[in-house]
Amino acid sequence: MRISLIIIELFTFSTGFAQDMRVLKGSIYADGQPIPFATIYARQSEKGASADASGHYELELPVSSTQLSISAVGFKTLNYQITPADYDKKSLDFSLLPDLLGLEEVVVSATRNQLSKKKAPVIVQVMSPKLLRATQSISLADGLNYQPGVRVETNCQNCGFTQVRLNGLEGQYTQILVNSRPVFSALNGVYGLEQIPVSIIDRVEVVRSGGSALFGSNAIAGTVNIITKEPVNNSWEVNSNLALIDGKTADRSINLNTSIISEDLTTGVTLFGMYRDRDTYDANDDGYSEITKLTNHSFGTKAFYRPNDNSKIGLDLTAIKEYRRGGDRVELAPQFTDITEELDHNTFFAGADYELYNDERTTNFTAYASIQHTDRASYYGGLGGGRTAADSVAANNAFGNTKDLALVSGAKFSYTFANDDVLTSGLEYQLNDTEDAIPGYNRIVDQRVNSVGLYSQYEWKPIEAFTTLLGARLDHISVDGFYSIQDIERRSQVSETVLSPRITVLFDITADLQFRGGYARGFRAPQAFNEDLHISSVGGEQRFAILSDDLESEFSNAYTASLNFTKDFNKTQTSLLIEGFYTTLQNPFTLVSTGDSLPNGAILDESRNGSGAYVAGTNIELTVSPNQDLYFQAGMTFQKSIYKEDQVLFESDGTVPGESDVIVLEFTRSPNLYGFLNANWVMSEAFKLDLTASYTGSMIAPHVISYSGFMLLEKTPDFIDVTPKLTYHLDVKDTFHVELSTGVQNVFNSYQNDFDQGPLRDSNYIYGPNRPRTFFFGIRFGDF
């Protein structure tokens, strides 16, 4: 009786104006079972009803209504076009499908406004902390491999410099963002991915290709957007991990994370800290590191204040102290060793942001500003195998200092029209000032890059099945750079304005099949990027990079097209994505080795404009979820990266017999085939099993074999890096949980086996998985 009263109370709708009304009735099912209390809703007339406990509904509608939307929690929303015949049917039934794959997940990266993943005109891959945990990733760099088209690579045995490659292009073509903001400076791009603690990451959104219209002119291979957590509840968490690389070298870490949020949710703060200490690992017992020593202390805070429901002020502060060292005899001062790369980073980051909505949430205004300062003490040098007084003087002069300042500020405005079209516009200012000096080599990088970007984008939805993003970005960039090494001096004085148009389309061919396509133009002005600031060693000497004279801006055009097929076979959900990409590069910046051309015999690489290149390929990704406890995802990339003309990698001066120019036709360090697999199995409330694997196909790796800088082009074998992990979860009480985990990274020990040996080795000759077989044990506890 009581309940019946309520039903009448809740589900009686006023019929409003007298209109020609018709009645629809029927049932709503899933898997032959009625769904009680699903909602059915007519979009035009805003009339709706709820089904009763047996899934039956009755809805009175004006005849003008054309479209119904049927929804229930945990099911995919079904849209239905009403035909006149439907009104005559005795029972108009609907069948809903459960949503297991998280297609309705909300993402930011596609349009810089929050949007359901399925409605995003560009494909956004979302990586949750679940995957970072499944791979026992301590830093983000470890976890990114398990995304289609993405490959993380270690490029130096001495310093562990890593870079992310998307769609076959090098790290500089990918923009790394934190909460949609380009906070990484040229310098931080070198080691920054290993400096972000995993515990503060809510998710990572990866957009391949330049389709992401509003993110930076260099985002031509794609963007990696790291979204940090925004907690609601007070929580704390301690996470500790011990890994034994090859069963012998320890890598230990502790992560702390706690949040306090006021009862009215208007103020809150998250505090986090990380300590990591990894010893050097020597794979071939030659006394020289293959994996560097790494000590990292980071701590930081994120705080917010909401003056009212429609606005929010945020503040971020982070301090990072990172020490890394590789080479030989790490217990000695670096000038007494044969080879040492030692880097001591002190980074301070501060940021503030402000967000404002109107009451209807149709207008959004965001403003942000951040500053990052890094002080870096470096040592790139050593005795290089020699023991003369001159060697000792050289070794004592290899100390350097770097100062890096990055400022980012901007404002963004977006307006949603009544027909759901969205206009987004913004202005962004960036300053990056880098001073890198190693007096002993007369090496100077003194570079100031100013850029102002103005962007605008219109999201147009003329019909339900079609969405297009039309946008452009106008960048004015000025570079004032002075670069020197020994007796060579170079300058870069650039001031140019470039327009980069971008367009993407989404077309729903059927409810299961979506087509997406896009075009993006990008450019990079001549300047020193992360790799140009890195110094490696070979033949006992250092290897420097400098910009060539008359370096011109590089332009790129990226085209992408994809088909996404999502289909359910009974309870099994599947999603198949096939994507093609084609990117052309005009005047690509290419590092060319000029051999041991410096007066002290060191090797000099020049960043020159190449003749042009293209990358073409296919990403295929398959996701299958037979039920809630099982999840499989696999992806493969086939690609080719080709220089239009023969590209010189090494210029011989002709003085050494048997050595000539080294020429390539394809990109080096770029496999034509790579992929990943990710499987999760929730065995019970307490146990969970994860299996992740990544495959790296054969590629060409340059290998410097002579003090002259002459290199061989080695064809590498392929690798498969498999990680099983078992997790035990215990709920001690509501506010205290414990998780124990163990597993083996790279269980088949698929690892490079032809490292160079001794002081004369080429430290850049490293490829494949970034660690050999590694046993790990983790404990995580707290109120999370």
Add this chain to the structure above:
Amino acid sequence: MKKIILLLVLCYGNLAAQNRAQINWLSWEELDSALVTKPKKTFLFFEADWCAYCKKIDRVVFTKPGIIQKLNKDYYAVRMNVETQDSIYFDGKVFTNTQSLTRRNGVHDLALLLGTRPGKSFSLPVTLILSEDFSIKKRIFNYYTSGLLLGFLED
């Protein structure tokens, strides 16, 4: 001095008492018979394990002495995990979790009945305040502070 000590003792005693005080949650079946013997206003709270805002309400709002006192004095309070698979006997009817037959996070029929809004998907937290005759006085579909809730309970 004695007064201060007395005050401190009183305060401490008061705090200790508050820590022990809890909302007297009833089951649906208990509510059913209680409404027959002595009609009172009813407070219903729907939650789920994954609902962060529900957890916040449970930890922050339901632990405030004013709320505990008000609910225990003037209301019958029932809380429900909407994913429960138990059959519930209430008002002469049996309610089951039909959705859970086909899915893991299925929402119980009784929660769907009381917490569904037309045109919108079922969302949590859901709070209902009902008068003595079990007619709905207020349905709240978002988070609230103890101050706000006290206001709702006073009306």
